[in-house]
Amino acid sequence: MSARSAETLAIGSELLGPSRLDTNGLYLSRRLGERGFTVRFRTAVGDDPDDLRSAFDVAIRRSDVVVATGGLGPTVDDLTREAVAGLLGLPLEEDLAVLAGIEARFRSLGLVMPPRNRRQAEVPRGAVVLPNPLGTAPGLLLRHQDRTIALLPGVPAEMRAMVDAALLPLLGTTGERFVDRVLRIAGLGESEVDRRLLDVHRDRGPVEWTILAMVGQIEIHLRQKVEEKAAAPDVERLDAAIAAVLGAHLFGRDDATLESVIGDLLLRRGAKLAVAESLTGGAVARRITGVPGASRYFRGGVVAYSDDAKRDLAAVPEAVLREHGAVSEPAALGMAAGIAARLGADWGLATTGYAGPEGGDTAHPPGTVFLAVAGPGLRRARALTLPGDRSQVQERSTTAALDYLRRALLEAGA
């Protein structure tokens, strides 16, 4: 047995417009990958008979396993069954057991099956019916020469349940699986990460290595194909090597976020946090409080958009604001120390600056940002000049502020 190639088709004209993406493909990639199937193409196609036929024709020619989602509903727009049956030269036949199941489902909801749902009981000759415990549209599995074609409903919850319960067992195993690891990095740009990891990357062996730049952070995605029950020693080796090179720049793995790491550090130290934000406008607090259990270490925060608010809410001395202005290092330090004192927190984190497009002056154009941290025996601030439009400056400032706090917490020790 060896790994096989897969591709996914997402069916529905709404998936080709300006507002909707095929999210089912993510789930299919993950579950197929765990079984050792490599997804090589992911295609969205509309509810058009010719286009559907073209998409299935192409997919069946080039991939061992084709998984399509959508187009199995009862309306005239739902053409997946017809397209595949036509392409493979199979007659559609009413399956009485499927029909009875659909009727029973409507009865259980106190309804009579509308006539149009009868179409959902039509099955291409020879297809295996995949039961749908959550909806009326059954799935279908066809074998064509050495290819496997699965048709699933597009409703995510129905699709997921059917993949796990019916499709994966029928697909069997390739004897292999993919092991995935995400390493999360803050405080370094993509090219700097690249440069520092040149030697590690060269020795990556059989591991696929993808580097992704997000706003204010970098991800390295490692993937190794191993035998079904085997560990992934190269992934572990690379993980350790990357950690050794990047040190504190590597802040977490897989689902970790800067804010979840900060939460762990605060809990371990038994410490409380408060924040005072200007240009980030609540985004720092929002990320901190997005972590379940944040109330155990987060006291609260202020969004001090006006000078008055900086003075009244964050307890920044009037003299500091008058002398240095609200967008200054002293003001940031005053906000961090002031909010911590005010809310009885051990740590205070503050942001001030100009996000643009309004505000600022020649010396302080939009993108000028000051961060400050106040903690036990510690007060520090830094200035940043960030590129991008308003929302990018806000997002980068937020990430930079969280990372600044994380490093201060790390240094402060356990």
Next chain:
Amino acid sequence: MSARSAETLAIGSELLGPSRLDTNGLYLSRRLGERGFTVRFRTAVGDDPDDLRSAFDVAIRRSDVVVATGGLGPTVDDLTREAVAGLLGLPLEEDLAVLAGIEARFRSLGLVMPPRNRRQAEVPRGAVVLPNPLGTAPGLLLRHQDRTIALLPGVPAEMRAMVDAALLPLLGTTGERFVDRVLRIAGLGESEVDRRLLDVHRDRGPVEWTILAMVGQIEIHLRQKVEEKAAAPDVERLDAAIAAVLGAHLFGRDDATLESVIGDLLLRRGAKLAVAESLTGGAVARRITGVPGASRYFRGGVVAYSDDAKRDLAAVPEAVLREHGAVSEPAALGMAAGIAARLGADWGLATTGYAGPEGGDTAHPPGTVFLAVAGPGLRRARALTLPGDRSQVQERSTTAALDYLRRALLEAGA
């Protein structure tokens, strides 16, 4: 001339894994649609020479216009140029003007061009170079028989700028265009919107009608194909009919957001806003301050996560907290009125509740939320019980709070 078919290819192995979707396709669908090009397929393909060749071969056979994004970088993984040149039998030639541009870009950043970036100056013979004002990878436009193939970088900001400045003018016009309209609705569920608009939907004529449910809001997408310079009378007719049926539930069109509508209402009234948040944790302030110019009407806010913070920052009377608890209608009203008074704002908006998974009790399970608004001569609060996990409850509460304020501002008149 008649409308032509288009398809998009998103290139990069990371787009086939479990964590990343091709968002560039949304922008391309919109901009191509405005010119009358119908996107019929949207495919993601990895950085594999054979797969790339297969994807381009299929696309060029079946679509008039093929727009590919990604794979134009300087690394060995970037294979788009080679794949297309190989498929079409075109030699790659170094373009000295492109090379000079890349070198100049590095120089302007105080850097010397690394040798590997030289690859980005290779151009398939006969291709038109599309300048990239924001990055080093130029785009390429090829004509092959009656097909047009565009290769663009995958970085969204670079791609967008090049589509608008270079690609669309070169694609010319189909003689038709799609007119798109998004109607944004808050405060009603999808099935209720469906029910109320049954008659309007029946009379939709030639307009494509898609209804999308987001967290806490509903969108209706209308699309009509018309001649290039023509208006879209059916879109206007449906817009007016939907507005008449839904009244204040319809809060905006196209790019409007609840927070941008709130900003307009506050500016028109010359009024200032302050917010006090508990379970939304800064998300309300974050959305308000995401609107450019928010400093003209937003005074600031507090994230009052602890009882102390509700009392000290939002000026909620101790007696209210003692008697009713922090998750109560009186506490919400106290927070809204307290923060407005404290920051000298005309309007105060407050949220309190349990987002889960921790907190709450039998009478107040996670999902219990109180909203309050205080304005000139107005104080009101409402209780909500929201479904979902922590992040869904936070997001729904935030949207509900913004909508609650919007309706109060509307009632208060101009």
